[in-house]
Every structure is written in structure tokens, then in C-alpha cells.
Amino acid sequence: MASRGQPQRPNGSGQSKICQFKLVLLGESAVGKSSLVLRFVKGQFQEYQESTIGAAFLTQTVCLDDVTVKFEIWDTAGQENIFLILPSFCRYLRYHSLAPMYYRGAQTAIVVYDISNAESFQRAKAWVKELQRQASPNIVIALAGNKADLANKRMVDADEAQVYAEENGLLFMETSAKTAMNVNEIFLAIAKKLPKSEQGGGGAATQGGARVVDINKPANNSGGGGCCK
Amino acid sequence: MYWCFASKETILCFFTLILIDVSHPDWSKINKHIFILSEAGKPIYSRYGNEEKLVTIMGVMQALVSFVQDSDDTLQSLVAGNRKYVFLVKGPLILVAVSSLEDSVPQLQLQLTYVYHQILSVLTGAQLEKIFEQLRNYDLRKLLGGTEKFLHNLLDMMDRDPSFFLESVQCLPIPVHYRDSIASSLQHAKTKSLVFAILITENQLITLVRPKKYNLHPADLHLIINLVNASTSFQSCESWLPICLPKFNDSGYLHAHISYLSEECPACLVLLSTDKDAFYELAESREKIIKRLTVKSNCIPVISEAITTNKYGLDYIIGSEIWHFLYKSKTYGQFVSPKCRPPYNTVEEQTRLQELYKYLHHRMHASAKPLKLVYRLRSQEALLGWISETFELYAVFNPLVSKTVAIGNVKRLMAIIKQEEDKLFIVNARTF
Secondary structure: OOOOOOOOOOOOOOOOEEEEEEEEEEEOOOOOHHHHHHHHHHOOOOOOOOOOOOEEEEEEEEEOOOEEEEEEEEEEOOOOOHHHOOOOOOOOHHHHOOOHHHOOOOOEEEEEEEOOOHHHHHHHHHHHHHHHHHOOOOOEEEEEEEOHHHHHHOOOOHHHHHHHHHHOOOEEEEOOOOOOOOHHHHHHHHHHHOOOOOOOOOHHHHHOOOEEEEOOOOOOOOOOOOOOO | OOOOOOOHHHHHHHHHHHHOOOOOOOHHHOOEEEEEEEOOOOEEEEOOOOHHHHHHHHHHHHHHHHHHHHOOOOOOEEEEOOEEEEEEEEOOEEEEEEEOOOOOHHHHHHHHHHHHHHHHHHHOHHHHHHHHHHOOOOOOHHHHOOOHHHHHHHHHHHHHOOHHHHOOEEEOOOOHHHHHHHHHHHHHOOOOOEEEEEEEEOOEEEEEEEOOOOOOOHHHHHHHHHHHHHOOOOOOOEEEEEEOOOOOOOOOOEEEEEEEOOOOOOOEEEEEEOOOOOHHHHHHHHHHHHHHHHHHOOHHHHHHHHHHHOOOOOHHHOOOOEEEEEEEEOOOOEEEOOOOOOOOOOHHHHHHHHHHHHHHHHHHHOOOOOOOEEEEEOOOOEEEEEEOOOEEEEEEEOOOOOHHHHHHHHHHHHHHHHHOHHHHOOOOOEEO
8 A cells, every 4th residue: 555655764863763553533423534534544535425334444654753653544434333343242232342343452543523413422422431441541542523614513512522632631623524624633643642662562562553663674565665776 | 835815905905005105206116125124023124215114014014924924834925916025034034025027936035035145244144043032123223224235236236237146157358367367366365364365346256266165155256246336435445344154154254355456446355354353464465466466467457458348258249130148157157248238228228138138037947847948039129048058048139130040149159158268257266
């Protein structure tokens, strides 16, 4: 998969490194999770975005001053969708057993709601709770109030969401996948907040998460590159 | 056994209920309804209209089925007016088709079986049984939420695409050495948990690699093709989802890694694994496959071209005498058919053509009197059906053509198919 924003290799000092993080998007169906990801990864927007089937995987990199952050993004189907409900079926599963598989090992999550849909905000809160209970303890959570372009249909007060986010230690932004408002910004804010220490966090690493790659060493994926011969 | 009802009132009542405009403006004009309900009579799905508003009809259907069950029998079908009513009871579900089209009763039963399999592909048979064991009155729509489009798409495909009643798949015509090198690329990407590697485009199979011990049943393959076809959401990313293939194993899931070869190439790669955590492993396999296809063999442009132009297909045979045909190789379990040309260039005409084929297929396979050769002259075309040990052929001719000319055409067609066999079909089955 061609990643844009190819990390530049500074001459000499081995400061530059790539940190890889698993990011998961959660939230009610139709709040715009896939649209946010497509805007961030491909710079595209479609008025009619088909609902996600299962989970979709995409990657994108963000360059900070001294590190390149590579996001492995898991865009999940809205929780109403059966594809999230994996074999461990039990009758209570509708909402609770929601396949931790997608957020297991995730270092960061964006919980999305739709500012024109009050219920989606309640769902987002439930997601945050679920993550705080089940996901890895150091997870960085961002709350995105999407569809900010629909200001005239607003049902969720921005201040209220801001206060909630502060109380729970979340990053918060109102975004619009349609106008691109705050889309790159929210990912960038996450990239800045993520710990970029060398060891990359013990437990989660096995899940294909926090891997720190020294860019000066030949990387395992030799496909790209080709910038300096 | 086919059931005949003594009580005309029951049928009439049922019939009227079906025709009442419940929630759809053209309710009575619809030529094929499909309904799914639970054994308790709860609505699960209706092809048209809102199943919520169909509670009464579903109640009647459930009553009909259980009435017959009470006398230790099974209600399979009824005919009233020009409509056929076909019933299929599978596990805890009742499936009903109401059709005024050419589809025969066995063909409709097959379609209902497909619909049932589509539901299993989402839930697995084991879970479906368990849900209704625990909660007889469960509203299954809660669990199927978001998957209706797969049912819709499947039903539309079954009306258009002969692969379902032929119970076989169509391959993308492509020179054999390309197909071989594509298959080798898939073989090379074998990992521990990979079971099937499949490359498809729209409704055609490009190649398939399977374990020595297992076959992939066409019915399972159709479900995969339907999954890929029904959604555009696979196009821009790599997707990962559980799917149950009922013929392979109806009690558990396989896990599918789905991605397109590139943004320009409409070929979709499906890798099926037994391990729910194998995503990264399969993503790596995909990388390897694409690298091999690009670097080693330059196959991707060939695939794209074969798809967009049907360059290696048999379209050139279609002319003023032979208008269209379906040829199924029994040896390979695959069929070939040309693109539709005039007079079959409108949706209505294509549907009518499918109806002709269904009629012909049914005539030849009717259990009471199966036939080997049929030639029928109709007002708009002449039909020919021919079944041998190794093939089934269904062809449509200009009605002004004489029988001798038609047979001459068929002979030529057979010779060409024989000659181009390795381009039209997957002749070397590959295994891991």
C-alpha cells in the first residue's frame, strides 16, 4: 500500500524513526467513521458512503519534527452490525461483547459521534467507558464530533462535549469529513500525544501495534522508498 | 410430495393478502416475492415492502406450514392462478417464494436454499439453532441488521445470472499460461492458516487455490461472489470479516481478507483463513501475491484487459444466426457464455432471455421426464437444449433459421469450445 508523506531521511544523525501505532475507530453506525478515514488517508469524500462490512484496514503516516508516526487504522462497522459479533455468541452480546478483537492491542482510538444526533453522543460515551474498562490502560482516546458542517441541525452542544472530554482525559475536536475541517488536525494531535519511547510498550506489541522502526536500518518493507540513490 | 389444498378459501385468502397493497405501490405487479419468517411466525425479511407491515401475511404462511406439519407432512408448493408458492422449512426458519416467472418449483427451492445459506454465512447454522433454542420468539432482524443488502443483491443476481440454476461458475476467459502464473502466485503465498485463495471479478472466477483435502462448492463460491459484488466498501482498503460457508462447514466461521489488486484493476482477492487473528499474516500474503503478479509476470494489466474487453471470450461467435448460448462443462463444473448483444441489449430482454433458459433447463431436468435434446420454435426465437455425459448446452437462435443451420452452428460452437477449452475454463485445479 503506497503511503503518502514518505518519511524524509535526515542526513547523518540517527534521530529519525518510524513509530507504528494501531488506531481503531469506534462509534454508532452512520456517524462518519469511514468518511473521516477516507478523508485522512485519501483526501476523498463521498456524500453517499456505503456502510462498512466487518473491519477495514488502512494505513497513513504523519510526520512530526523528529518522528514519523505510521497509523495502522482499523475502521470498524457500526456496532449494530453483525459482522462485529464474532463466534462467541451469547444473548447479551448485542452491545457488550462487541468484539474486543478490533481494539485489543490498540494504542489509540477515535470515538466518533454525529453532532446532529444526540443518541450517537450517548453511544460514544458508552464506547469511551468500554475502552477505559477493557482496552490497554495507556490508550490515547480522542473524541470526534463529526458532521460539524451540519451546524444548523446541531443536537450536541460543543461545550458539553468539551467538558465531558476534559473530565475523561480525552482529546476533543469537532470535525467534518465533508469540508476536511479538523480531520488532519485530530490525527496529528493524537500523533503528538502518543508516547514514542523506544520500547514501544510491552504487552501490546505482539498485536502488531507499537513497533518502533529505525529508519536508518533497512526496513522490512523494502517496496517503497527509492528517494535517494 | 406436492400438497394440494382442499379448502379454496384458504388459498384465496392467502392469495388476496399477498396482493393487497401493504406498503409497496406496485405490490401486485411484482413478479417474485421472497419472504423469510421464523417458525413462530415472526417476520425476518421481505424482498419488497416493509416486513414489519407484513405480520398478517407471515402469520398465514406460518399457519399453512404448520397445518401441513401437523399431519406429518411437508408443504412444498402450491399453484394459484399464475403464481407458484414455494415453501422451504430449514432449521428454525420458514422461507417462502411467490413467483409468476418461469422459474420451476425445484428452481425456486434452490433459490430459497441460497437465501438460507446467505443467512448462515452471517450467523452460522450452529448459532442460528442456538438462538431459537433459547428464545423461540427472537426477532432475528436485530442480528441481521446491515446485511439486507446481501440478500437483495443475491436475489437480483439469481434473476439475472444463470450460474445459480446451472449450479456452476463462470470463469474469466484468459490464456492458460497467464492463469497458471496467477495460480502459482497464489500458491506461493501459502501460510499456515490459509485455506482458500480466490481471485474473482464481478461474477467470474479468475482462479482458485484450495487444500488437497477440500473442495470449494460452487454454492459457497456464489456466496463469496455475492458478498464482494454487493458492496463497494471493499474497494478502497483491505477488509477483514468472518464468513460461514455452509457447504464447507455450517457450524463455524472462516475469516476473509478481502482486497482489490489495485485501484485500476477490478479483480478482487479473497483469502480465507481458519484463524481469526490472521489478518496481518494474510495482509503479508497479499503483498507477496501482488509483488509476484507485478514483478514476475505482469499479469495485472492482462487481467484488467480481459475483464474490460472480454478479449479472450466467445463474443465473436454471436451473429445473425446464433444469438446467445450457455455451455456448461460437466467435467470442470464451470460454464461459459458470451456477453449479451441485440436483441438482448435491454434489461427486460435479458430477463426474458434468463426466463427462456430457466424454462429450457427445467424441461430438460424435469424429474418426471428428463430429456437429452430439445428444439423449440417460439415466436421470437428458436431454443435448443442438449445434454450429454460431459456437457449441457442451451442456445438461442434467430427463429428464421432452419434446424439444419442451427445444428451446423452448434457443431461449430462445440468445435471452438473444445479448441479454446484451456482459455475458457480452469482446467488445472491448483492445490496448496
